[in-house]
Amino acid sequence: MSILVTGGAGYIGSATVDLLIERGEPVVVLDNFLEGHRDAVNPDADLYEGSIGDAGLITSIVQKHEVNACIHFAAHTNVGISVTDPGKFYANNVGEGLALMNALRSAGVLRVVFSSTCATYGEPIRIPMDEDHPQNPHNPYGWTKFFLERILEDFDRAYQMRFVGLRYFNASGATKLRGEHHRPETHLIPLVLFTALGLRESISVFGSDYGTHDGSCVRDYIHIEDLAEAHWKALGYLRDGGKSDFFNVGTGRGYSVLEVIEAARRISGKPISVKVEGRRAGDASFLVADATKAKEILDWEARHVTLESIIESAWKWHEAHPEGYKK
Numbered sequence: 055m056s057i058l059v060t061g062g063a064g065y066i067g068s069a070t071v072d073l074l075i076e077r078g079e080p081v082v083v084l085d086n087f088l089e090g091h092r093d094a095v096n097p098d099a100d101l102y103e104g105s106i107g108d109a110g111l112i113t114s115i116v117q118k119h120e121v122n123a124c125i126h127f128a129a130h131t132n133v134g135i136s137v138t139d140p141g142k143f144y145a146n147n148v149g150e151g152l153a154l155m156n157a158l159r160s161a162g163v164l165r166v167v168f169s170s171t172c173a174t175y176g177e178p179i180r181i182p183m184d185e186d187h188p189q190n191p192h193n194p195y196g197w198t199k200f201f202l203e204r205i206l207e208d209f210d211r212a213y214q215m216r217f218v219g220l221r222y223f224n225a226s227g228a229t230k231l232r233g234e235h236h237r238p239e240t241h242l243i244p245l246v247l248f249t250a251l252g253l254r255e256s257i258s259v260f261g262s263d264y265g266t267h268d269g270s271c272v273r274d275y276i277h278i279e280d281l282a283e284a285h286w287k288a289l290g291y292l293r294d295g296g297k298s299d300f301f302n303v304g305t306g307r308g309y310s311v312l313e314v315i316e317a318a319r320r321i322s323g324k325p326i327s328v329k330v331e332g333r334r335a336g337d338a339s340f341l342v343a344d345a346t347k348a349k350e351i352l353d354w355e356a357r358h359v360t361l362e363s364i365i366e367s368a369w370k371w372h373e374a375h376p377e378g379y380k381k
């Protein structure tokens with residue numbers, strides 16, 4: 055019996071595949087490599103290059119590898135591109151995501167762990183945000199995740215396809231082997247570390263007049279090792295007959311953009327020059343998870359709760375791989 059991991063060549067998927075294999079689970083990775091990296095895929099996983107929308111491929115993988123659960127990471131993730139090219143995002147994240155769910159259901163795979171996001175909440179009306187916080191995404195990326203959540207709820211009701219939707223906050227950090235390499239990179243921590251490495255002149259800070267303690271935006275950074283563990287717990291929960299549900303995956307602590315830059319200066323020992331710019335449309339000032347539900351029901355809790363431990367791991371990885379993955 056195997057687990058199908060879509061997007062297993064990506065940042066979070068590759069770290070999760072390593073953990074599953076370490077725990078003795080047979081894993082099949084499906085990735086189209088539009089964004090992921092061959093070098094990021096654990097050599098002990100069976101690997102298929104293809105799309106999640108290819109129903110014939112999904113059916114044959116499920117039959118050949120006796121797949122009985124799917125962890126679905128595959129998606130476009132660049133929020134800015136979702137605004138300029140929403141058609142691409144809806145086609146991939148919703149259209150192909152739905153095709154995947156239909157193919158899994160037809161093939162008898164009725165357990166799914168889905169990568170959702172705090173971006174489905176939109177502008178916070180209360181902090182920290184729990185799972186009952188109203189959902190009103192403010193970009194097409196967030197809406198694509200919101201719609202797949204609704205599809206999963208309907209599939210649960212109609213076809214008894216059980217799911218866990220994990221709403222991640224800001225994925226960050228690196229394991230010994232896997233780190234962050236998006237193309238193009240838009241996430242704060244790698245961009246700050248590229249500046250420390252001399253690959254960029256400066257790091258832009260968008261907005262210095264938010265109502266936070268130092269005026270810059272605050273986010274909840276969750277280490278990919280903790281994220282991988284959350285998927286493992288979610289899988290166990292579904293195997294034990296747990297009902298379909300959504301869980302926040304965050305630390306419950308917030309760090310500001312300026313605190314991230316300061317920690318990166320301390321850890322790298324390098325000066326990092328900052329360019330303060332105006333606010334960016336759509337940026338919420340303060341996004342922090344209430345992750346109590348995951349603790350109570352999944353028995354999951356973040357272990358990396360300091361910026362130091364997150365940035366130290368990322369710095370080690372980027373120093374060793376300044377250009378990211380080769381393949």
Ligand SMILES: NC(=O)c1ccc[n+]([C@@H]2O[C@H](COP(=O)([O-])OP(=O)(O)OC[C@H]3O[C@@H](n4cnc5c(N)ncnc54)[C@H](O)[C@@H]3O)[C@@H](O)[C@H]2O)c1
Pocket residue numbers: 060061062063064065066067084085086087088089090091104105106107126127128129130131146150169170171172221222223224225226235236
């Ligand atoms: N990185 C974050 O902070 C964050 C936060 C919240 C949610 N998420 C979600 O977590 C998941 C993984 O994010 P990531 O940062 O690892 O992204 P990533 O781009 O590194 O990984 C996504 C992988 O999916 C693959 N893929 C995309 N569309 C595909 C398709 N149609 N068929 C097959 N493969 C396809 C890509 O090639 C890539 O390897 C995504 O669903 C993302 O929306 C990420």
